[in-house]
Amino acid sequence: MTEISSIIKEKAPLILAEIKKANSILLHCHPSPDPDSVGSALAMRFALEQMGKKATVIKGDSEIPLAFMHFPGANEIVRKNFFEIDLKEFDLFLSLDSASTGMISRRGEMKAPLPIRTINIDHHPSNTSYGEINLVDPASPALAFMLYQLFTTWNIEFTHDISVDLFVGMYTDTGGFKYEGVSYRVLEAAAELSKIAPDFTKALFILDNSNQKDAIYFDAAALNSVKTYLNDNIVIATVSQADLKARSISPAVAGGSEVENRLKSVIGWNISALLTEIDPDKIKISFRTRDADKFDVSKLAVALGGGGHKATSGALLEMPLEEAKAAVVSKAKELYNL
Numbered sequence: 001m002t003e004i005s006s007i008i009k010e011k012a013p014l015i016l017a018e019i020k021k022a023n024s025i026l027l028h029c030h031p032s033p034d035p036d037s038v039g040s041a042l043a044m045r046f047a048l049e050q051m052g053k054k055a056t057v058i059k060g061d062s063e064i065p066l067a068f069m070h071f072p073g074a075n076e077i078v079r080k081n082f083f084e085i086d087l088k089e090f091d092l093f094l095s096l097d098s099a100s101t102g103m104i105s106r107r108g109e110m111k112a113p114l115p116i117r118t119i120n121i122d123h124h125p126s127n128t129s130y131g132e133i134n135l136v137d138p139a140s141p142a143l144a145f146m147l148y149q150l151f152t153t154w155n156i157e158f159t160h161d162i163s164v165d166l167f168v169g170m171y172t173d174t175g176g177f178k179y180e181g182v183s184y185r186v187l188e189a190a191a192e193l194s195k196i197a198p199d200f201t202k203a204l205f206i207l208d209n210s211n212q213k214d215a216i217y218f219d220a221a222a223l224n225s226v227k228t229y230l231n232d233n234i235v236i237a238t239v240s241q242a243d244l245k246a247r248s249i250s251p252a253v254a255g256g257s258e259v260e261n262r263l264k265s266v267i268g269w270n271i272s273a274l275l276t277e278i279d280p281d282k283i284k285i286s287f288r289t290r291d292a293d294k295f296d297v298s299k300l301a302v303a304l305g306g307g308g309h310k311a312t313s314g315a316l317l318e319m320p321l322e323e324a325k326a327a328v329v330s331k332a333k334e335l336y337n338l
């Protein structure tokens with residue numbers, strides 16, 4: 001059996017005591033939900049039901065992507081955001097995978113403490129501790145791995161459905177068990193879950209193979225435009241309004257591309273940028289780097305009025321595409337002495 005993190009060992013009984021006192025428990029999916037958000041919420045609902053509790057998962061601000069609808073329990077997700085529910089129907093809110101109240105909903109002003117007793121279970125280092133109980137474990141590479149440990153501590157029976165929901169969360173948040181933070185403990189947990197749900201590969205196949213054709217056309221346009229600058233240190237892909245219109249590519253698809261990640265996979269292409277003209281003369285820029293210590297792209301984003309992390313960042317420029325591209329190159333030249 002997997003060792004339990006000390007922070008989880010410490011908080012597990014406190015959280016269980018609150019759950020035992022509650023009758024009707026609220027769970028949510030965060031805006032633009034990923035499989036860790038949805039899978040964890042669904043697994044928690046099954047666990048709470050095993051304890052004889054009424055538990056409700058709401059979809060939150062965004063639609064649940066079609067590719068997640070085969071996760072066990074997904075059909076029972078209530079199609080409401082946080083401001084569309086009546087909090088009087090609940091006596092406990094278990095907030096999962098959400099670093100701040102902004103990850104519960106962006107549809108309105110949400111002030112902590114929230115109107116009902118809130119337990120905040122998360123793995124983001126930036127978590128703002130907005131709950132009455134906060135269980136934050138940044139060492140865990142997925143929220144689903146924290147739930148695996150909590151459920152083990154609480155003696156929850158790992159059913160087939162709980163196992164699939166936790167497996168997809170752990171698999172995706174770790175980039176397929178390859179990001180930093182993946183340890184033998186994570187692999188042990190995944191092995192246990194796969195023993196209970198040997199059909200987990202089906203869930204992964206659907207996840208990996210539910211692309212929309214728009215996404216392929218978008219990537220084709222982006223890859224077709226690739227040019228490098230500053231001795232190949234920066235690689236830029238652009239997608240114009242004309243490109244989007246030529247293939248009737250929806251703006252939602254334009255936001256979900258991973259082209260910039262592929263570009264930075266080339267040795268020597270240290271910084272990658274994807275510039276998308278989301279509206280005429282409105283350029284959404286996404287930066288990546290393969291060497292965050294040497295090329296901290298948060299600085300490049302900030303210099304252009306945006307923000308982000310050292311390895312992933314972004315900005316929004318209101319100017320023609322070619323001008324935006326020139327601005328990116330000249331800022332990069334200046335900031336990194338290229």
Ligand SMILES: [Mn+2]
Nearest residue numbers: 036097143173
């Ligand atoms: Mn997560």
